Amino acid sequence: MKIFAISRLPRRLAALGVLSALAGSVLVPAAALAAPAQAGACGGDVKCIIAFGDARIAERQAALTKLGTKIGDQLSKGHITNAQAAPLQAQVTASQGDMTAIKTKLDAETTATAARQDVHDIYWKYRIFAVVIPKTTRTAFYDLMTNVDAKLKGLEPKIEDAISKAPAGEKAQLNQLYSDYKAQLSEAESQLDAALGQFDTLTVSNYNTARATFETALTDLRNDENTAHTGLRKAAGDLHQIRQILAGSKGGASATPSATASS
Amino acid sequence: MTWSRHIRRRGVFMLVTLVLVLALALAACGGRAARGANGGQPSQQTQQTQQANPSAQDVINADNQIQGDLGNMNDLQSSADTDYSAQENEVQP
Numbered sequence: 451m452k453i454f455a456i457s458r459l460p461r462r463l464a465a466l467g468v469l470s471a472l473a474g475s476v477l478v479p480a481a482a483l484a485a486p487a488q489a490g491a492c493g494g495d496v497k498c499i500i501a502f503g504d505a506r507i508a509e510r511q512a513a514l515t516k517l518g519t520k521i522g523d524q525l526s527k528g529h530i531t532n533a534q535a536a537p538l539q540a541q542v543t544a545s546q547g548d549m550t551a552i553k554t555k556l557d558a559e560t561t562a563t564a565a566r567q568d569v570h571d572i573y574w575k576y577r578i579f580a581v582v583i584p585k586t587t588r589t590a591f592y593d594l595m596t597n598v599d600a601k602l603k604g605l606e607p608k609i610e611d612a613i614s615k616a617p618a619g620e621k622a623q624l625n626q627l628y629s630d631y632k633a634q635l636s637e638a639e640s641q642l643d644a645a646l647g648q649f650d651t652l653t654v655s656n657y658n659t660a661r662a663t664f665e666t667a668l669t670d671l672r673n674d675e676n677t678a679h680t681g682l683r684k685a686a687g688d689l690h691q692i693r694q695i696l697a698g699s700k701g702g703a704s705a706t707p708s709a710t711a712s713s
Numbered sequence: 714m715t716w717s718r719h720i721r722r723r724g725v726f727m728l729v730t731l732v733l734v735l736a737l738a739l740a741a742c743g744g745r746a747a748r749g750a751n752g753g754q755p756s757q758q759t760q761q762t763q764q765a766n767p768s769a770q771d772v773i774n775a776d777n778q779i780q781g782d783l784g785n786m787n788d789l790q791s792s793a794d795t796d797y798s799a800q801e802n803e804v805q806p
Contacts, residue, residue: 492806502806509800520792529785566805573803580801582718584793591786591793598782605775611768672794679790686779693776 492562499565503556503572504579507549510578514549517583518542521590534593538586545582552576577654581664585652590673592645595678599642602635602685612696620695627695631688645674664707 492498518539525535552575556568576582609631613624651667 490805499806513797520789524785524789527785529761559747559783570803571804573801577801579797583797587789587793587795591789594786594789598779598786601782602776607774608768608771608775612766612772613768615768675793676790679786682786683783686783689776689779693773696766696772 462663494562496559496562497563499562500556500559501570503569504553506572507553507556507570510572510576511546511549513578514542514546517586518546520587524590524594530590530593534590534712535596538590538593541582541586545576545578548576549578566620571700574658575654576655581652581654581657584668585649588645589649591679592642592649593673595638595675596642597681597695598636598682598686599638599678601681602631602689603639605689606632609692613692616696622694624692627688627692631685631692634681634685634688638678638685641674641678645671645678648674 468501492502521535521538521542524530525532549572552568552572556565556572559565559568609628613621613628616624648667648671651663652671653664656664656667
């Protein structure tokens, strides 16, 4: 039995060797790819620095493409207007151009020092992830909420008229809902006004040199927008209840107009 | 001769009747299709609403649209709340 086990030992060692070689072949390229992420890992290897910078540029280009698609989608569905979409798309296009330009510059570098400076600029000069994408997305969100608010606000005369013609027994509840509707819209509008004041502080310069100011403005903007969003959702909830009561009134339409039309 | 003329007359009469019936059937189908293209005739209930409280129908239509907008607003909020700042931590190769 022992002789048998010993005779198998070289085979086991050979199998172990093959496995180690396989593992090595998988791990070594992974380590080589990750290596440029370590500070100074490229040393004086210009091509290594360029490859690292190109990878960071590619990440930013992919995120910008996604953002551009999102803005285009909002525009095509009519959620934001051409006038609102134009500056957002211009920002995306400009940033994509910046990334293309820095890539051209980086790829042509012949010294490690110059290539490292370009990599530094990818972060420092453009701040795609820290400034461009959050600011542009928040602007689109702001624009969208402004449009929803305008729709809800514009509906007020219709709601008032509909309530005035509703059965007397339903007017108290309808007026209560309408009162909350107006209060929620008012709150959303004041939050949107406050949000508007934060955008100018969200600059690359402030991110680089006045980080606390930048972070405060971004946090305030996030809170203002999210509170406005809550107000608009509540107003929409009030509207939905008003609709259900009106639809249930004598002579009112069905809660689902499509079903009414087909009946 | 008289019998054959009689049979021919009956044949023509039946053919005319058949053409008339077909024309009426086609006209009926055409009318229905035209109404369908216009979104169908509103139901009696909807007509009553529009006559009794026309603004109520506007509120209902607006609500349908707003409920659709809410989903889109939630999606955009989710995108806006995504934090990418970790990718801005500078690493030098």
